[in-house]
Amino acid sequence: MKNNGLILAFSFAGGLVLLFIIAPLLGMFLSTSGVEISETIKDTEVINSIWLTIWTSMLVTIIFALGCIPLAYVISRKEFFFKKLIVGIINLPIVIPHSAAGIALLSVISRNTIPGKMAEGFGFEFIGTSAGIMLAMAFVSIPYLLTAAIDGFNAVPVKYEKAAMNLGASPVRTFFSITLPLAWRPILSGLIMMWARGMSEFGAVIIIAYHPMTTPVMIFERFNSFGLQYARPVAVLFIAICLVFFIALRLFSKNKIDARN
Amino acid sequence: MLEIRNISKSYPNFCLKDTSFTVEKGDYFVLLGCSGSGKSMLLEIIAGNTTAASGKIILNNKDITSEKIQKRNIAFVYQDQALFPHLTVFDNIAFSLRHRKINSTEIYSFLTGLPKKMFRTSYTDKGIDSKLFANQFRRSIKNKVKKLARLVEVDSLLSRKPGTLSGGEAQRVALARALATSPEYLLLDEPLSNVDTQLRFELRGLLRKINRQGQTIIHVTHDYEEAISLANKIAVIEHGSVVQTGTPEDIFLYPKSEFIANFIGIKNFYRGVLLNTGQNSELAPFESSGCVFHVMTEEKQGKGFLLIPAENIIISDKYNESSSQNTFKGKIIDTFPAKLGIEVVADIGVKITSIVSKESAEKLALEKGKEIWISFKASSAKYISL
Numbered sequence: 113m114k115n116n117g118l119i120l121a122f123s124f125a126g127g128l129v130l131l132f133i134i135a136p137l138l139g140m141f142l143s144t145s146g147v148e149i150s151e152t153i154k155d156t157e158v159i160n161s162i163w164l165t166i167w168t169s170m171l172v173t174i175i176f177a178l179g180c181i182p183l184a185y186v187i188s189r190k191e192f193f194f195k196k197l198i199v200g201i202i203n204l205p206i207v208i209p210h211s212a213a214g215i216a217l218l219s220v221i222s223r224n225t226i227p228g229k230m231a232e233g234f235g236f237e238f239i240g241t242s243a244g245i246m247l248a249m250a251f252v253s254i255p256y257l258l259t260a261a262i263d264g265f266n267a268v269p270v271k272y273e274k275a276a277m278n279l280g281a282s283p284v285r286t287f288f289s290i291t292l293p294l295a296w297r298p299i300l301s302g303l304i305m306m307w308a309r310g311m312s313e314f315g316a317v318i319i320i321a322y323h324p325m326t327t328p329v330m331i332f333e334r335f336n337s338f339g340l341q342y343a344r345p346v347a348v349l350f351i352a353i354c355l356v357f358f359i360a361l362r363l364f365s366k367n368k369i370d371a372r373n
Numbered sequence: 374m375l376e377i378r379n380i381s382k383s384y385p386n387f388c389l390k391d392t393s394f395t396v397e398k399g400d401y402f403v404l405l406g407c408s409g410s411g412k413s414m415l416l417e418i419i420a421g422n423t424t425a426a427s428g429k430i431i432l433n434n435k436d437i438t439s440e441k442i443q444k445r446n447i448a449f450v451y452q453d454q455a456l457f458p459h460l461t462v463f464d465n466i467a468f469s470l471r472h473r474k475i476n477s478t479e480i481y482s483f484l485t486g487l488p489k490k491m492f493r494t495s496y497t498d499k500g501i502d503s504k505l506f507a508n509q510f511r512r513s514i515k516n517k518v519k520k521l522a523r524l525v526e527v528d529s530l531l532s533r534k535p536g537t538l539s540g541g542e543a544q545r546v547a548l549a550r551a552l553a554t555s556p557e558y559l560l561l562d563e564p565l566s567n568v569d570t571q572l573r574f575e576l577r578g579l580l581r582k583i584n585r586q587g588q589t590i591i592h593v594t595h596d597y598e599e600a601i602s603l604a605n606k607i608a609v610i611e612h613g614s615v616v617q618t619g620t621p622e623d624i625f626l627y628p629k630s631e632f633i634a635n636f637i638g639i640k641n642f643y644r645g646v647l648l649n650t651g652q653n654s655e656l657a658p659f660e661s662s663g664c665v666f667h668v669m670t671e672e673k674q675g676k677g678f679l680l681i682p683a684e685n686i687i688i689s690d691k692y693n694e695s696s697s698q699n700t701f702k703g704k705i706i707d708t709f710p711a712k713l714g715i716e717v718v719a720d721i722g723v724k725i726t727s728i729v730s731k732e733s734a735e736k737l738a739l740e741k742g743k744e745i746w747i748s749f750k751a752s753s754a755k756y757i758s759l
Contacts, residue, residue: 274422275455277442279469279554289468293459 137351144348152345158330162350164242165326166357169253169310172246173303176254181299184261185291189270203259205252214319217251221320244320249310256309260302264295304361311354374398375558375589380418380428387411389418389613392428396558396591396606401584403600404593405624406610412593413452415610416560419591420449432557448556452563454547456535462546463518463531469554470514521549525579541572545579552583559583561592565599577602581759597639601625601678602757609633621678640716640726641681647756649674656698656751664722667698670756677758685753686727688717689746690737698751701725705743708734715739721747 152158187199205213221238222228231238238244268291276286292299314328322329327350335343375396382389389411396402404412417423419430421442430438437445456465522528525545535543544564551559564580565573580603584590594600600607601621608618617629624633625642645661647670659666659679666679692700703721710716715734717727725747729739739745 269455271451271453271455272457274442275449275451276457276468278420278422278447278449279550280443281468282443290457294457 140344140351141348144344148345149349152349157325158327158346158349161325161327161330161346162353164245164324165311165328165350166353168242168246168326169249169307169313172250172310173253173257173307175246176250176306177257177303180254180257181261181292184258184299185265185287188262188265199262203255206255210252210313210315211319213251214248214316217248217316218319221247238320240321240323242321242324245317245324245326248316248320249313252313252316253306253309256305257299257302260298260305261295264298264302265291267298268294300361304358308354308358374431374433375419375591376429376431377415377419378429378431380415380425380430382414382418382423382426384414387414387613389414389425392610392613392615394608394615394618396589398557398589399584399587400589401581401603401605402589402591403604403607404591404610405595405597405600405607407595410610411613412610413562416449416562416591416593419558420447420560421445422449446554446556447558447560448551448554449560450544450547450551450562450564452566454535454543456538456543456546456550458535460534461531462522462527462533462535462538465535465546466518466521466531466549466553467514468550470517517553518549521552524552524583525549540567541569541576544568544576548579548583552588557589559588559590561590563594564592565594565596573599598757601680602759639680640683641679641686643679643723645677645679647672647674647677647758657756659754659756662723664701666754667751668754668756669751672756672758675758677756680755680757681725681749682753683716683726683728686725686747686749688719688727688729688733688737688739689748690743692746693748695748696750697748699754700746700748703745703747705739705741705745707741708739719745719747 187195208216218239219225220227221231221244223232223239228238236243238247272290272294273286276290277283281289312328313326314332317326318329318332325333327346331343331347331350334346377392377394377396380389380392387409392411392415394402404415406412414423418425421437421440425438428438429436432445432447456462457468460468518531519528522531525548527542527545527549530538530542530546535546538546544567548564561580565576568576577599580590580592584603592599592603604621606618607621607624608615609624610616611633617624617633622642622644625639643659643661643664643666645659647668648658648660648665655669655671656667657670657672657674659668659677661679666681668679687697692702701721703719703725705717706720706724707718708715711728714728714730717729717734717739719725719727727747729737733739737745
């Protein structure tokens with residue numbers, strides 16, 4: 113019984129942290145009436161914005177995963193010059209303020225720059241478009257996927273890959289039948305994190321594209337123009353939808369055997 | 374035939390230097406050496422998991438030194454098995470069968486049972502039902518997996534995941550998975566090191582069975598008993614070089630260097646037959662070159678080796694009644710100083726070596742030509758079955 117003291121103290125400290133996270137969210141939900149929510153659901157501007165936020169963040173996660181997962185594999189398996197520097201650069205977007213990240217991105221893709229002009233030549237426009245929103249989301253959320261995928265691949269012993277090749281499998285088949293399934297759980301976690309981070313991005317997105325309006329931008333705009341009461345129902349609805357997706361994906365990714373167990 | 378020619382490779386802790394040996398088809402070849410001698414590294418080089426700095430690997434007169442891993446037709450069983458944790462036992466064994474590249478001629482030949490060269494075009498051109506083929510192919514994989522599982526006695530574990538298997542079971546599955554590739558050479562890296570004594574005994578039997586079915590095996594170990602029990606050829610490896618190659622008798626009776634002699638540490642080593650006593654007794658006669666010893670063993674009758682540590686052999690100048698089951702009259706043929714005491718080699722029908730203290734040698738006046746009595750207890754001799 114004596115040993116329970118420490119656990120009790122830790123539980124109390126942890127409980128305070130949990131309360132700190134839960135209280136504002138709960139407060140927001142409780143202070144929003146059902147009427148407000150149902151009116152917000154009927155507001156096409158809000159629904160379009162939520163839909164835009166969800167599909168852009170999902171699509172950008174899928175597109176960039178095609179590059180991030182192979183890059184993570186190379187970083188995990190190969191030793192090369194400046195490897196540590198590259199891993200540091202990958203994590204840079206987490207450290208810098210997101211509005212600054214938006215400015216940095218803007219200086220590369222605006223109409224006056226070479227990439228901007230090239231994109232324009234192909235009929236692409238980034239500023240004030242969903243493509244621009246996706247780039248802004250990607251810039252700040254890629255580190256979550258890359259870091260998780262590198263950790264995932266690091267946890268798969270090279271021995272399994274060698275064993276697969278000893279058994280006649282080509283490197284491509286080895287990757288898809290052994291390495292990727294064994295690293296899948298952390299990668300899926302990274303994908304969910306990248307998607308969630310992209311969806312909630314405000315700072316970089318508002319610099320690149322004020323319109324079309326993603327939900328975080330819309331919440332800011334309503335708060336600025338009309339006050340808390342108009343911003344809150346949008347926030348509640350958005351959080352509720354995000355939670356449903358988030359919980360569903362977490363459940364989906366449970367109970368798979370990977371390299372760690 | 375697999376020839377290893379002058380393989381060298383350096384690592385911070387050890388290196389392989391100019392290593393050469395040859396493994397004939399059907400051999401059970403054991404690479405024997407202490408840990409850190411480079412024997413596992415050598416196996417990885419043969420499998421293609423890593424490349425040698427210099428030297429050549431020749432398989433059936435073809436240089437495979439820089440051949441891709443997948444194309445070597447050499448299977449490798451890792452010390453810790455490396456079973457794929459996310460696949461069931463069935464899928465682990467079936468892995469190589471599913472991941473083999475199959476071309477249309479193979480498919481056609483498989484379906485019709487006719488030789489491959491008869492078919493040049495794809496099976497769809499010949500009007501073969503691809504669905505039917507897919508079903509038959511799946512069935513053939515299932516049959517092969519079941520056959521292999523029966524061979525290694527894991528047929529009841531096919532739906533289990535590797536994480537739930539015991540060390541011995543995992544080793545059997547790893548063997549079946551490697552055998553599924555129908556390899557020309559099967560490489561085993563310390564396959565019996567992670568299992569307990571009883572299982573080790575059973576696995577030795579299994580490895581012998583696989584070898585007798587024609588599978589060439591190269592087996593790496595630091596355990597001389599394992600080498601004696603399994604090998605028909607042994608290469609002793611020391612500090613990254615092969616110091617002696619030969620049959621178990623060559624290695625144990627005529628060690629070429631002090632290292633081998635010390636490493637093996639066995640002076641009295643006899644190949645022979647364990648006879649049936651006809652009684653339910655632990656004491657069994659063992660016959661070698663006309664000389665019959667008595668040993669304590671639970672093994673059944675059959676061929677094997679008898680090892681008698683030289684320190685356990687007692688020399689006396691007259692017959693003494695004692696608990697010893699083995700007493701022989703013999704003549705000293707040689708004496709020489711050992712690291713500790715004096716080594717006395719006597720002829721009792723076969724050569725036998727005893728180590729005695731200097732004081733005892735002087736007291737009994739042990740010298741060449743003297744007639745003596747040799748005795749040792751049945752429990753001090755070790756029988757290793759083949």
